[in-house]
Amino acid sequence: MKNICLVGAGSIADVHAEALSALKGLQISCIVDVRDRAAAALARKWTVPRHFSSVAAALAEAPIDAAHVLVPPDRHRDVALAFIEARIPVLVEKPLAASTEEARQLVERARALGVPIGVNQNFVFHPAFAAIQAQIHTGRLGRLRSLDCLSSMPLRQIAAGQFGHWMFRQPKNILLEQAVHPLSQITVLAGRASRISGAAGPSREISPGIDFFPACDLLLSCEHAAVHLRFAVGESYPAYLLVA
Numbered sequence: 001m002k003n004i005c006l007v008g009a010g011s012i013a014d015v016h017a018e019a020l021s022a023l024k025g026l027q028i029s030c031i032v033d034v035r036d037r038a039a040a041a042l043a044r045k046w047t048v049p050r051h052f053s054s055v056a057a058a059l060a061e062a063p064i065d066a067a068h069v070l071v072p073p074d075r076h077r078d079v080a081l082a083f084i085e086a087r088i089p090v091l092v093e094k095p096l097a098a099s100t101e102e103a104r105q106l107v108e109r110a111r112a113l114g115v116p117i118g119v120n121q122n123f124v125f126h127p128a129f130a131a132i133q134a135q136i137h138t139g140r141l142g143r144l145r146s147l148d149c150l151s152s153m154p155l156r157q158i159a160a161g162q163f164g165h166w167m168f169r170q171p172k173n174i175l176l177e178q179a180v181h182p183l184s185q186i187t188v189l190a191g192r193a194s195r196i197s198g199a200a201g202p203s204r205e206i207s208p209g210i211d212f213f214p215a216c217d218l219l220l221s222c223e224h225a226a227v228h229l230r231f232a233v234g235e236s237y238p239a240y241l242l243v244a
Contacts, residue, residue: 003029003063006048007055007079008070009038012093016068017046030062055082064088072166073176077102080117084109089116094184095176121184129185129242136189136244147190147227150241151182158214158234163206171200171213179218179231185242191223201232 004020006013009031020026030050033039039051052058059082067083069076069092077097083090084106096119097103110117123129135141155178157165167177187193201215215232225244 002026002065005030005032005058005062005064005067005083006042006070007032007058007067008093009033009035009042010070013042013068013070014045016070017042017048021046029064030058032058055079059083059086059088066090069093073173074098074166077106080106081109084113084115084117087113087115089118091118091120093120094122094180095119098176121180123181124184124188132242132244133188141244144189144225144244146244147186147222147225148241148243149182149186149227149229150239151179152215152230152232152235152239153178154235154238155233163210163212168206168210168212171203171211174213174233175216175231178233179229182229182231182240186220186222186227186229189242189244190220190225190227193220193222193227195221 002025004026006016006028013031017028020028028046028048030052031039031043031048032052032055033042034053036051036053039053042048043051050058050062052062058064064083066089067080069080069083069090071079073095076092076095080090080092090110092106095103097106106117136144157163157167167173196218198216198218200213203211203213206212214234215230218227218229218231220227220229
């Protein structure tokens with residue numbers, strides 16, 4: 001039986017716990033969160049035997065064969081690195097890190113120590129997207145020349161007024177937290193981008209001195225196609241389209 005440690009007891013941790021409970025040969029051995037009540041509540045819900053307030057305590061006291069890193073993105077590097085240094089494989093929630101340099105540090109250290117590291121990009125495994133990917137990559141629909149993506153979605157944190165969330169602290173954070181979903185699909189279909197340009201829509205002040213840009217348009221020159229992404233959050237209804 002493989003022992004899994006969940007670091008972070010927020011809403012996404014519940015999703016990971018549910019998925020892990022459906023898999024044979026795996027069990028959640030411990031929950032880690034600086035908020036003791038949140039860690040204890042998640043542990044009770046999924047009958048997890050231990051919970052800790054720090055990664056160091058969990059590494060010292062609990063059996064851990066792999067870890068899921070579910071904390072805010074600005075903490076991904078430090079938390080994941082602690083497990084990598086302990087030679088424990090890690091799955092990191094998207095995005096891998098809050099900057100290119102931090103992501104590079106994780107990948108290079110994991111490679112140097114031979115430790116598996118992964119990032120959870122769930123949109124690229126959606127059945128509808130898998131079907132599109134197969135059609136394009138087999139050439140059945142011809143050569144991909146251009147790609148338009150519309151991602152216009154509600155956002156529960158905006159609806160609930162939870163403006164203390166990490167994604168609202170800097171304008172770039174919403175892209176790392178939410179735009180990474182359509183960008184992951186774009187990368188799979190069109191390849192890596194060599195050039196990116198963009199324009200943001202009007203901003204709104206969500207708290208004193210903090211501006212939030214709910215929409216932007218991005219133009220990407222990718223390996224296999226030119227791409228346009230219209231990205232918007234906080235909309236009244238969901239709309240998600242990929243047009244090749």
